[in-house]
Amino acid sequence: MGIVLPVSRASTDLAIDKLRRYAPAVAEPADFDRFWRTTLTAAAHVPALVDVRPEPTDLRLVDVWDVTFAGFDGEPVRAWYTRPADVPTPLPAVVEYPGYGRGRGLPGERLTWPVAGYAHLVVDNRGQAGRYGRGDTPDPHDAPGGPDPATRGILSPDTYHYRRLVTDAVRAVDAVRGLPGVDATRVVAVGNSQGGGLALAVAGLVDRLAALLVTAPFLCDVQRGIELTEASPYGEIARYLAVHREAEEAVRRTLSYVDGVTFARRATAPAHFGIGLRDDVCPPSTGFAAYNQYGAAAGSDGPAREMHTYPFNGHEGGEAVHVRRQLRWLDAVLRSTG
Known part of the structure; x- marks a missing residue:
């Protein structure tokens, strides 16, 4: 286990020495494991891959496919599958989850991983596209809650938007393992912000994940997040509660079923973090x-993990500097296990 932490103080949160030790007792529902086991078992009754078709592009060094897979309740979710052109051998696969308000975008928007030699699946966020990026997957569910994705169906864990989004994220791994040209034994979950929260959920729910790369994760220690910042998406939940004061108990209960800390405790894959x-x-x-609690359920020191911090950066984190660290770390991890 390696930790790369400069001696610095965060300007918006705890000092670095306190961050190193911060391991709150996040509320964990008694039926957390049963809830997710039941949800994922229901989703698995439908074969993961629905449609895979070549996507014409002007890119000569990569091949792209338009993928549809079955997500929550068997509903179709869109994704782009990209891999280096003219490479016949099965490759490790990186499943990438975009951030809040983004979709899968257009083919060729995210080329780092295929250019680095990986098979790459970038997954649509159902019902979120149009804020910051394009997408094609609707969220055909309606339940009491607020108008924003972070508050959609928030009065119950059964109807919450993130129950569906987490299920889609897990099913994306099932789908990528069935795609041609993928080494199904070496699948990696990657995400930033909301995508980081979804990748953490995948690490806690999916067996035999090869590695996890997560930056600036959303949905972690959520109860603190909604109290600490006014920025969206946490601010959307706070603003909902500012109007619906009577809903606080129900909302906090719902959030406890999607907290990344609880998923992280159950993870077993080596992990690389950036903040x-x-x-x-x-x-x-x-x-x-x-x-700080990643892999805790495994006992001892848990899986190998690294944290890289950027003391003068905000939500953008280390950007290209951090991506270079991710590429080098992942290459070393896969070489050591493959």
Whole structure:
């Protein structure tokens, strides 16, 4: 286990020495494991892959396919599958989850992983596209809650938007393992912000994950997040409660079923984290809460993990510097296990 932490103080959250030790007792529902086992078992009754068709592009060094897979309740979810052109051998696969309000975008928007030699699946966020990026997957569910994705169906864990989104994220791994040209034994979950929260959920729910790369994760230590920042998406939940004061108990209960700290405790894959210490969107302490308890259910020191911090950066984190660290770390991890 390696930790790369400069001696610095976060301007928006706890001091770095406190962040290193921050491991809150996050509320964990007694039926947490049963809830997710039941949800995922129901989803698995439908074969994961629905449709895979070549996507014409102007890119000569990669091949792209338009993928549809069965997510929550068997509903179709869209994704782009990209891999280096003219490479016949099965490759490790990176499943990437975009951030809040983004979709899968257009083919060729995210080329880092295929250019680095990986098979790459970038997954649509159902019902979220149009804020910051394009997507094609609706969320055909309606339940009491607020108008934003973070508050949609929030009065019950059964109807919450993130129950569906987490299920889609897990099913994406099932789908990528069935795609041609993928080494199904070496699948990696990657995400930033909301995508980081979804990747953490995958690490806690999916067996035989090869590695996890997560930056600035959303949905970690959520109860603290909604109290600490006014920025969206946490701020959307706070603003909902500012109007619906009587809903606080129900909302807090729902959030406890999707907290990344609880998923992180159950994870077993080696993990690489990155956090900007001036992040006022996903406060640093909430990400450290997941990092400091990552793999705790496994006992001893848990799986290998690293944290990289950027003391003068916010939600953007280390950007290209951090991506370079991710590439080098993942290459070393897969070489050691493959």
